[in-house]
Amino acid sequence: MSAQDxxxxxxxxxxxxxxxxxxxxxxxGALAIFAGTVRNHHEGRAVxxxxxxxxxxxxxxxxxxxxxxxxxxxxxxxxxxxxxxxxLAIGETAILAIARGHHRAETFAAMQALVEAVKxxxxxxxxxxxxDGTSAFVNxxxxxxxxxxPPAESRLxxxxxxxxxL
Amino acid sequence: xxxxxxxxxxxARFAGAARVQMTLPEAATVRDLFALLSERSSEFAExxxxxxxxxGDAIVPRGTVLADGDELALLPPVAGG
Numbered sequence: 001m002s003a004q005d006x007x008x009x010x011x012x013x014x015x016x017x018x019x020x021x022x023x024x025x026x027x028x029g030a031l032a033i034f035a036g037t038v039r040n041h042h043e044g045r046a047v048x049x050x051x052x053x054x055x056x057x058x059x060x061x062x063x064x065x066x067x068x069x070x071x072x073x074x075x076x077x078x079x080x081x082x083x084x085x086x087x088l089a090i091g092e093t094a095i096l097a098i099a100r101g102h103h104r105a106e107t108f109a110a111m112q113a114l115v116e117a118v119k120x121x122x123x124x125x126x127x128x129x130x131x132d133g134t135s136a137f138v139n140x141x142x143x144x145x146x147x148x149x150p151p152a153e154s155r156l157x158x159x160x161x162x163x164x165x166l
Numbered sequence: 167x168x169x170x171x172x173x174x175x176x177x178a179r180f181a182g183a184a185r186v187q188m189t190l191p192e193a194a195t196v197r198d199l200f201a202l203l204s205e206r207s208s209e210f211a212e213x214x215x216x217x218x219x220x221x222g223d224a225i226v227p228r229g230t231v232l233a234d235g236d237e238l239a240l241l242p243p244v245a246g247g
Binding site: 055118124 | 172174175176215216217218220222223224225227228239241242243244245246247
């Protein structure tokens with residue numbers, strides 16, 4: 001399987017070996033790897049588990065577009081990311097990303113941009129399940145086009161993260 | 167005309183189901199669909215204001231004219247990673 005045709009949204013545990021396989025480049029001296037794992041707390045609340053869901057038809061396309069965009073912007077030959085969906089326990093890997101570049105500076109920068117873009121622009125949602133038995137979706141960044149947003153509404157709402165307690 | 171709407175993330179809670187079928191007048195837009203859904207509750211309307219709409223594999227603006235049989239998705243604010 002080539003680097004381009006594996007699914008970016010996966011329900012099985014993510015494999016770093018699988019992501020790295022076939023990505024080797026003789027002209028690259030830097031390899032950056034990022035793994036985002038499930039944390040046991042959020043805004044002071046104890047978290048037992050997370051459930052990620054996605055709208056895969058858009059998410060698959062968008063992650064590929066982001067990879068190509070970041071690779072071009074930072075001149076790094078390899079930029080790949082995969083995201084897990086389903087119920088994840090504390091410590092499990094939710095996102096894996098790799099970047100291979102000629103030198104470390106652009107490779108680190110590309111990795112940071114790649115992960116930020118996947119977190120903020122791809123239709124993936126996170127529901128947290130708390131120790132007290134309640135759950136909430138983590139509020140994030142709207143994908144609404146700027147011209148369709150209400151006045152004074154900002155596109156980015158990721159800091160601080162707010163919860164929709166239902 | 168009828169469209170099928172997949173309710174992603176938190177929107178499924180407000181819609182009461184992961185998928186809903188909606189009946190709209192001919193030449194209705196995404197904005198019209200959102201207005202109809204917003205009638206269900208003020209809380210849903212508040213969430214919809216920050217939802218994008220996907221048709222197939224593309225996010226489409228509010229002014230997009232819908233067609234009978236369209237498969238749409240409500241995409242609330244995202245929080246991956």
